[in-house]
Amino acid sequence: MDGSTTPTTAPVLILLGPPGAGKGTQARMLEEQFGLVQLSTGDLLRAAVAAGTDAGEQAKAVMEAGDLVSDDIVIAILRDRLADADCAKGVILDGFPRTTVQAKALDMLLAESGQKIDAAVSLDVDDAAMVDRISGRFTCGGCGEGYHDTYKAPKVAGQCDKCQGTDFKRRADDNAKTVAARLDAYHAQTAPLIAFYDAQGALARVDAMGAIDEIATTLGDIVRRATA
Numbered sequence: 297m298d299g300s301t302t303p304t305t306a307p308v309l310i311l312l313g314p315p316g317a318g319k320g321t322q323a324r325m326l327e328e329q330f331g332l333v334q335l336s337t338g339d340l341l342r343a344a345v346a347a348g349t350d351a352g353e354q355a356k357a358v359m360e361a362g363d364l365v366s367d368d369i370v371i372a373i374l375r376d377r378l379a380d381a382d383c384a385k386g387v388i389l390d391g392f393p394r395t396t397v398q399a400k401a402l403d404m405l406l407a408e409s410g411q412k413i414d415a416a417v418s419l420d421v422d423d424a425a426m427v428d429r430i431s432g433r434f435t436c437g438g439c440g441e442g443y444h445d446t447y448k449a450p451k452v453a454g455q456c457d458k459c460q461g462t463d464f465k466r467r468a469d470d471n472a473k474t475v476a477a478r479l480d481a482y483h484a485q486t487a488p489l490i491a492f493y494d495a496q497g498a499l500a501r502v503d504a505m506g507a508i509d510e511i512a513t514t515l516g517d518i519v520r521r522a523t524a
C-alpha cells in the first residue's frame with residue numbers, strides 16, 4: 297500500500313471504441329456527470345515527463361531513445377496518477393490496456409488498492425455504416441463548416457451554405473479504404489481484450505450508432521451499477 301486515499305467504491309471504467317465511435321464525447325459527458333477523470337495514455341506520459349516523477353524520467357529516457365515505453369513504466373505512471381485526489385470519484389481509462397498482458401498488469405495494480413475494473417465498455421459500431429459516415433465528410437475551406445455527402449450536403453451543390461465559398465476540403469485519410477482498414481485493425485487489436493473482460497464478467501456492450509444522449513444514458517446506468 298502506498299497511502300492512496302482512493303476509496304474502493306470509485307469506479308474504474310475502460311472505454312473501448314474505434315475512431316469515430318464518439319469515445320471522446322462520451323468520456324467528457326461522464327466526467328461532467330459523475331466527476332470521473334479520463335486518463336489517456338498519451339496525456340499521462342506527457343504529464344509524468346513534465347512533472348519529472350521517477351517513472352516520468354524513465355519514460356522520457358526511453359522516448360528520447362526512440363523506443364516504446366514499457367508496460368512497467370506505464371503501470372508505474374498510472375499508479376502515481378490513480379493516487380491523486382481528483383481520481384477519488386473514479387476514472388475512465390482510454391488507450392490502456394491495449395493487450396491482455398497489460399490488462400493483467402492493470403488488474404494487479406488495481407488490486408493493490410482494493411479496486412478492480414468495474415466495466416470495460418465496448419462502444420460497438422456498425423462497420424459499414426461507420427465507413428459511410430466517416431468517408432463522406434468534408435469541410436468548407438473558407439469557414440470550416442462541416443458537411444457530409446449523404447447526411448449533410450450543401451443546399452446548393454458545390455457551394456457552402458454559410459459563406460457561399462466553393463472551396464471544399466476532404467481529409468486524405470477519411471477515404472473509405474482507410475476507414476475500413478482502421479476498423480479492421482481496431483477489431484484485431486481489441487478482440488483479445490473483449491474476450492478477457494467478457495470472461496471476467498466486466499464487459500458491457502453499448503450500441504454506439506444511436507443518438508449521443510441515448511448512449512450517454514446507457515453509460516450512466518453502467519457507472520451507477522458500478523458504484524452501487
Ligand SMILES: [Zn+2]
Nearest residue numbers: 436439456459
Ligand atoms: Zn463556408
